[in-house]
Amino acid sequence: MVDILAVCAHPDDLEVCAAGIFAKAKKEGLKTGLVIFTKGESGGHAQKCEREEEAVKASEILQLDYFVMLDFPDAGVFFTKETVDALIPHLRKCSPRVVLTLLEKDYHPDHTAVSRITKAACFTAGLKKYADDNSEWHYDALLFFGADNRTNMQRPDIYVDISDVIEIKKRACMAHRSQNVLPCAMDLAREYGRDAKVDYAEGLFLEHSITIDSLSDIMRKPKV
Numbered sequence: 001m002v003d004i005l006a007v008c009a010h011p012d013d014l015e016v017c018a019a020g021i022f023a024k025a026k027k028e029g030l031k032t033g034l035v036i037f038t039k040g041e042s043g044g045h046a047q048k049c050e051r052e053e054e055a056v057k058a059s060e061i062l063q064l065d066y067f068v069m070l071d072f073p074d075a076g077v078f079f080t081k082e083t084v085d086a087l088i089p090h091l092r093k094c095s096p097r098v099v100l101t102l103l104e105k106d107y108h109p110d111h112t113a114v115s116r117i118t119k120a121a122c123f124t125a126g127l128k129k130y131a132d133d134n135s136e137w138h139y140d141a142l143l144f145f146g147a148d149n150r151t152n153m154q155r156p157d158i159y160v161d162i163s164d165v166i167e168i169k170k171r172a173c174m175a176h177r178s179q180n181v182l183p184c185a186m187d188l189a190r191e192y193g194r195d196a197k198v199d200y201a202e203g204l205f206l207e208h209s210i211t212i213d214s215l216s217d218i219m220r221k222p223k224v
Contacts, residue, residue: 002066003030005096007087007118009077009110011040011055011069012176016185017145018100019062019169020162020202026063027165033066034059035090037083037114042074046178058175061168066094075109079116087121088130095137103146103205105154111147118142144205149188156203159196161220162189166200 004025006014014022014034022032040051052069059067068090077083091099101118102111119142124130126138146152162169169189173182192201212218 001031002033002094002096004098004100005033005035005066005091005094007035007037007099007101007114007121009037009102009108009114010043010074011036011038011051011058012043012173012179012181013102013111013147014062015058015169015172015176016147016181016188017102018202018204019058019172019185020165020189020200021100021160021204022062022064023165023168023172024160024162031065032062033094033096034062034064034068035087036069037072037077037086037117038074038110039069039071040074040179044178050178051176054176054178058172061172061175066090077110077113077117079113079120083113083117084121084124087117088125091121091125092130092132092137097140099139099142100204101142101144103144103152105152106146107148107151115144141210142207144207145203146205147188149191154205155195156192157206158204159192159198159201160204161193161196161198161200162202163193163199169200 008014025032039048041048099122102115104112104115122142173185189200192203193199
């Protein structure tokens with residue numbers, strides 16, 4: 001069981017969009033996981049094996065407790081029963097409290113597809129017939145992140161201050177040597193940081209309301 005599971009299309013999506021969030025989760029003692037739908041073989045000139053190695057290295061930097069790479073074609077992921085069914089066993093196995101995935105409005109067709117796949121799989125995986133032991137699973141929140149705010153003019157609903165873990169985010173991004181994603185990731189973190197009035201931030205988007213147990217959950221801790 002993990003606390004937070006990300007579902008992404010490509011090996012570097014998490015690092016660009018939410019590596020800081022996952023690094024903070026580990027600092028807070030939470031268990032984290034990642035499912036990637038493709039090996040990213042269409043990104044640049046890198047081969048599948050190289051991108052797999054980079055993804056594994058990044059997962060080690062982020063200390064993920066659960067890590068799976070599926071093998072759907074890069075630039076060829078579609079919202080189908082096959083792709084939804086491929087994700088459901090991982091949702092049931094991990095039973096995450098919070099699921100993060102890509103924003104449907106994001107620029108890449110694979111991102112759009114994975115967003116739709118994840119929403120459908122989260123619903124379907126909660127049905128008892130998909131459980132081996134007749135157990136139930138229901139997530140607390142489904143949140144979204146975007147890799148390119150040029151195609152999404154909406155501002156995040158939640159900003160997460162990642163200034164204290166920015167070096168971990170940098171190292172995770174640099175693990176994807178074939179893609180050179182660090183400049184893009186840092187530009188986005190700085191922009192969201194300016195919005196949030198901190199040095200660096202990552203953004204999350206809501207499609208539905210979420211429930212909290214304590215008002216302290218929406219209060220920032222005082223700086224020390």
